[in-house]
Amino acid sequence: MGSAGRQAFLDLAIPMKRERKVDMIIVNGENSAAGKGISTKIAKQFLEAGADVITLGDHTYDQREVMGFLNEESRIIRPANFAPGCPGHGFVTVETGAGRVNVVSLIGRVFMNPYDCPFRKADQILAQLPKNIPTFVEIHAEATSEKVAMGHYLAGRVTAVVGTHTHVQTSDNRLLKDHTAYLTDAGMTGSKDSIIGCEKDAVLKRFLTGLPARFEPAKEDCSLEGAIITCESHGGKATAIERVRIPHPAV
Ligand SMILES: [Fe+2]
16 A cells, blocks of 8 residues: 555565565555556566556456556556456466466455355366466455355365455464465555545545545555465365464554
């Protein structure tokens, strides 16, 4: 989320890849450009620094210039259940230090825009992805119920289902059917002294008056949040999911 979140990701997640022997990093970058989408420059910076796949969400096209890059670069994906013909693609198979891995991006429909059905889209994609390798599914959604439902719908069929979008990390990390790692929301890498990453005064003004207000990403008290998932490289069964929350000392 914003420049503070970008710096925390670069300072904390990338070294963690080496120190914790993490084979790949999936980062949601949809709020990395001042909270509004991602730019081509930022996406390239993340990939060059060590991110393996970048996912997006409802803010995918906020930076219009990124549309061309979404068509060119396979390692940045937007929700697969956007309307047919939207720029970019919704899933990818990448080569990692531990072999090939599938990553799928989906977006929810409860309290959100009217996207295509993420459940049926997941079925369609799984039918065409390479089998017996790890498959990570991100469900970018507002409603906890829709995310939990997606977890159970895909349990036993994928390595992990992890939610994003609310910016608030949940504590329900667990294994579904002893096979599929699940977490309702991975949380946010950005300012904790904020209202879901934005400066508090502007958000409060909008709640109190209903008047338009310009939201800017906050910078104080920044943390990195996410999850580390362990799985078998052949077959893709998850064996553990650990939540991560690390303060970023100074920005
Ligand atoms: Fe979002």
